[in-house]
Amino acid sequence: MDKLKTIFSGVQPSGNLTIGNYIGAISQWSELQAKYRCIFSIVDYHAITVDYEPDDLRRRILEITKIYLASGINPEYSIIFQQSDVSAHTELAWILGSTGAYIADLKKMTQFKDKAGEKQDAVSVGLFTYPVLMAADILLYDTQAVPVGDDQKQHVELARDIAKRFNGQYGDSFVVPEALVPKEGARIMSLTDPTKKMSKSDSNVNSYISLLDNIEVAKKKIMKAVTDSGTDIDYDPVNRPALANLLTIYARLGNREIKRLVKDYKGFGYGDFKKDLAEVVAKFLTAFQEKYNAISDDEAKEVLESGRQKAEALASLKMEKIRQVIGVR
Numbered sequence: 243m244d245k246l247k248t249i250f251s252g253v254q255p256s257g258n259l260t261i262g263n264y265i266g267a268i269s270q271w272s273e274l275q276a277k278y279r280c281i282f283s284i285v286d287y288h289a290i291t292v293d294y295e296p297d298d299l300r301r302r303i304l305e306i307t308k309i310y311l312a313s314g315i316n317p318e319y320s321i322i323f324q325q326s327d328v329s330a331h332t333e334l335a336w337i338l339g340s341t342g343a344y345i346a347d348l349k350k351m352t353q354f355k356d357k358a359g360e361k362q363d364a365v366s367v368g369l370f371t372y373p374v375l376m377a378a379d380i381l382l383y384d385t386q387a388v389p390v391g392d393d394q395k396q397h398v399e400l401a402r403d404i405a406k407r408f409n410g411q412y413g414d415s416f417v418v419p420e421a422l423v424p425k426e427g428a429r430i431m432s433l434t435d436p437t438k439k440m441s442k443s444d445s446n447v448n449s450y451i452s453l454l455d456n457i458e459v460a461k462k463k464i465m466k467a468v469t470d471s472g473t474d475i476d477y478d479p480v481n482r483p484a485l486a487n488l489l490t491i492y493a494r495l496g497n498r499e500i501k502r503l504v505k506d507y508k509g510f511g512y513g514d515f516k517k518d519l520a521e522v523v524a525k526f527l528t529a530f531q532e533k534y535n536a537i538s539d540d541e542a543k544e545v546l547e548s549g550r551q552k553a554e555a556l557a558s559l560k561m562e563k564i565r566q567v568i569g570v571r
């Protein structure tokens with residue numbers, strides 16, 4: 243078994259995690275842990291770059307820890323830890339921000355442009371340098387692969403560029419990472435607007451299904467989801483993006499192939515399809531929430547503490563080397 247490869251990923255403790263987060267990112271993680279050294283972080287210092295409430299943040303850190311555990315990430319195999327617990331992340335972010343990262347690169351980041359919107363100059367410096375902290379998260383552990391949804395590919399590309407530039411300047415110091423994006427479901431779209439990605443920060447709660455949504459509420463959201471014109475069930479992401487999105491959700495949460503679904507629903511209409519999809523989502527959420535609710539706060543805190551120790555040990559070794567190559571030691 244190839245235990246050498248290191249996988250790193252993380253989710254911000256902001257908003258309620260959606261089935262988009264699960265399908266695009268977290269569901270891949272539990273499969274990877276059997277084969278690779280896996281490190282999964284709750285990236286809390288990324289979450290303070292936009293407005294937030296300290297009490298919400300505190301609560302969500304434990305919530306995400308439990309979501310990781312309920313998704314099948316096993317702390318015996320994988321390291322689960324809180325980013326702010328390992329100060330090497332912010333230290334390395336400073337070093338990378340001063341060496342391999344250029345302002346011109348950061349200005350190209352679409353997530354920054356989207357989040358800053360009209361007020362490009364009136365947002366925090368942290369929101370702008372956010373991808374540098376993300377590069378530090380990844381590079382600190384000699385990560386080879388980063389399992390994320392489609393929207394994070396650009397940030398991983400930047401981490402690659404930063405690593406290459408740093409290696410060019412100081413000699414081989416960092417592994418150059420790659421993004422690992424699922425073939426199906428890398429971009430789950432909003433249920434109310436299939437041109438937008440499903441997002442936990444969307445102001446319209448009907449646009450997303452949270453992993454912790456009440457089951458009846460979640461079913462209603464599926465029944466209300468917009469569909470395209472046409473009546474039959476066919477997979478055509480270009481002309482019928484809303485239906486293609488629902489088929490993807492069905493396939494991934496119901497463990498079925500899209501091709502198979504299209505065959506099985508021949509002769510059926512949107513109504514029947516949505517009713518069944520609502521049941522698939524309900525079944526998935528019920529099982530997920532059962533696992534989630536069985537985990538206590540204390541258990542989650544213990545997992546984070548043990549993860550902190552393991553991550554800290556790896557990170558401090560790496561930082562000693564980096565401090566040396568840049569000449570502060």
Ligand code: AMP
Pocket residue numbers: 252253254262263264265266267268389390391392393394427428429430431439440441442
């Ligand atoms: P975030 O919600 O931005 O913290 O994202 C956490 C992880 O979920 C990242 O790997 C994202 O790429 C992934 N993700 C977020 N939204 C979606 C979505 N709508 N479809 C697929 N993956 C997503």
Ligand code: TRP
Pocket residue numbers: 250251252253254285288375376379380388390394397
């Ligand atoms: N930026 C990522 C997101 O919003 C979260 C993140 C932070 C991350 N650091 C990371 C993901 C390192 C993968 C690896 O989804």
